[in-house]
Amino acid sequence: MPGRIFGIDLRRASPQPDQPLRNKNNSISSLIPDSRRSSMEHLKRPTLSLAKRLPSHDRKDRSLSKDKHAKDAPRSPLVPAPIKLNMLMESPPALFIDPPNQSTGALISGRLQVTCNLPEVTLTSIIMYLEATTTIKRPVHERCRECATTINDLYEWKFFSKPKHFTASEGMQELPFSHLIPGHLPSTTHGQLGTIEYSLHVRAMSSDGRETEFRRDLPIHRALRPGNDKNSVRIFPPTNLALHVTLPNIIHQIGEFPVQCRMTGIASKREDTQTRWRLRKLTWRIEESEEMISPACSKHANKVGGEGKGVKHESKREIGHDELKQGWKTDFDQGQVEGEFMASIDSSTNPQCSVEAQNGLKISHNIVLELVIAEEWAPNKKPHQATPTGAARVLRTQFNLNVAARSGMGIAWDDEQPPMYDDVPASPPHYQNNLTELADYSGEDLHADVEHLTLGDE
Template sequence: MPGRLLSLVRAAPSSSKFDTFKSHHNSSSNSTSSSSPSQAKAPSTGLLPPYSVEDPSTTQRPSANRTKSNESIVMDAFKRHSLGVRHHSDKKHPKSPKVEPQKAAKLSMVVESPPVMFFNSPSTSTGAIISGQLMLDVTEPHISLDKFEMRLLAICSTKKPVSQHCADCTKQTTEIHKWEFLTHPTSLRHGVHQRPFSHLLPGHLPATTHGNMASLDYVLSAVATTSNGDKITLQRDMPIMRAIVPGPDKNSIRIFPPTNLTAAVTLPPVIHPIGDFPVEMRLSGIVVNKDDSQTRWKLRKLNWRIEETQKFIAPACAKHANKIGGEGKGIQHEDSHVIASEEVKTGWKTDFENGNIDVEFRAAPNNAQRPLCDMTSPNGMEVKHNLIIEMVVAEEWAPLKKLSQATPTGAARVLRTQFHLIMTERAGMGISWDEEQPPLYDDVPASPPTYQNVTIADYDGSSLSDEEQLHL
């Protein structure tokens, strides 16, 4: 279409201008040939007429008010049209931000108690106390509440449920305690209204755990229901930790039949996710003396590793209970992986006279593997740790007269043993709530004084006079 328009509006060249240019060219060529007849005439190509050189002083400049040609007018119209379309297409209309309606009130919480820490094992722990303030900030002049309550929930989630797309199989919620702040509908004015709460958590609760197959979390969930049916909610995580107070070291003995080798290992009572711990081991019975020779075992290499075992029983909801044979049953999952390992080739002492090999090394969990603390839950969730030690011993023979000239017999054995480790959080300087004691002054004893061998009786005599009362 633009080509057609240009062809229609294009004007033919003027014949008068061409004739004038031709006559001027002929006159100039004649004058040139007459002045220099020996110079050859340049051949004409026939495509474009030759240009003449004129004096700039005699040449008239075009006027500034020269009108545009029809071709340029059409091109300008097309340019304006294309620019207008592009500008219209590139224009973006900004979307107005979404403004959420302001609620009549909002909830906030201030926990006054320290982080929840259970001390010692679940069977001997006395629990921990949580306390705080639940605040309701009313933004309107007044508000009517029908219910105002808060619950402490234990939420257990699994990554391998019985049914993949079932919310009831994936998550189970258990209510531990409930606070009800209103006994009847109440109207509250503008301002902040505080409601204190406290509770003694039982010590048998399992600690917060986030494993590879399942996780256990504790949440404080507060809900305020208005008379219009609107609900104002607030949720806050309440992590629970457990710390077992260290005790004496554990001594274990392992026997490796059919040989006479015996390993006595000393381990700390508990270990922690961050930090290392010492391991001491004595391997005895390495020498067997005969009439004229001696057979002995020599330690070549030692490997140790810490394995973490996670177990979980995925329960089924009422809809999918028939998949596993009825209600109250579940699918057990187990995952075992190494969280630390090392190979020890040197560092032990060999005493062939007493027949002992003493080994000392330090082991530490790899924090990059995110080790978990030991825990056991009634729902089947369990985390345990084991220290596995593997030793490679080789047999040697030597004559009694020249014990330094030992000859390997070619026999070798791999001694493998494992020990249970208890991984727990660090107790620090904290103590259980029942062992806390109020502050005492230097001169005040822990309890009021008692009167020994003194009997206090009421006075049954006659009434005293005023003077006697004054003397008393």
């Protein structure tokens, strides 16, 4: 089990500690229809600054609670815990709809179930915390729990204010709870450098000072609404080649997506002869890039030059690729080659959704295209009698991909809210030369293919 620390800088995992229900641009209240607002009033503002208000002895006590159970309070069958805790979730799996600056969050509700193991038990408190746990895979100090793990309380429920009496004869008692989890929070993420997880953590204290704990994971996913396809153009100076690519605006970890490509400017005609580029091979790969800032605990802050500082780590990996040698249509009269192929993420690589969290964890995705083109020459009178000139190039370019969960049957809790009209229509394609690359190509496969490349259309 991860360690835990308290009293650390909450801003790491709580972007707006004083306005936890606020999104970047919209206050949540303005997104809540009037009919809903009244029922929201009782939902206490999630106190992201909660840990700051906990008295230090309480914090210390909480940080030790797991060790206490592990070492000092063995769960011997001879000494049963005074109560048994369980939980029944009534809400569907937590799903944020829309990006962090627009999402209205996810409502959770359920019942905490308390059963007496003894004839009667007096509980002085039952407190439940909605916890966000950030785990660093490369902590500043190796094997330091405090460097590796940060737990932030996003909300807390105090189920009663005075000691409460429970008896076995009453049977299981149920304590209902609900909460609107603010939609700006990062979704549950298991990256290569860091993880973000949410859980409900219950601590019940009996009057004889014994504590019973219960924990339930609470995965939170984010789905984005499908929108218009994205059109992009890349040019490859000094050639006349321009690559037009159409991609879906959202892709998923599982399933194929279409990539439409059209390259223009492949033929140059002179009076009697023409030279042209023939597409020999197209390679695509999907890259997952990750960044994480490993913070240092107070004990190891000197390793990174002081409190509040950290070490940035980056990693990149391939999560899907393929190579195509055919499947496109070449039209030298029009001077273009076009085709569509299906690409997909290899779901066995444990791909993550794109995320950008205030604690420094950022995961983004790109599709990289490499096109190998070979030059050939032909007389205008006999355009089919082409001869390779021997020149070849590789065109390399990349496009951002937005990877998100499928919305499936998930419906935003406030789905009856009127639609927002701030979506900008698809803009005309823009040129991004800095993302393109033109290089000589001398792959062996090319020459093998070129041998057979004297005649015919594709």
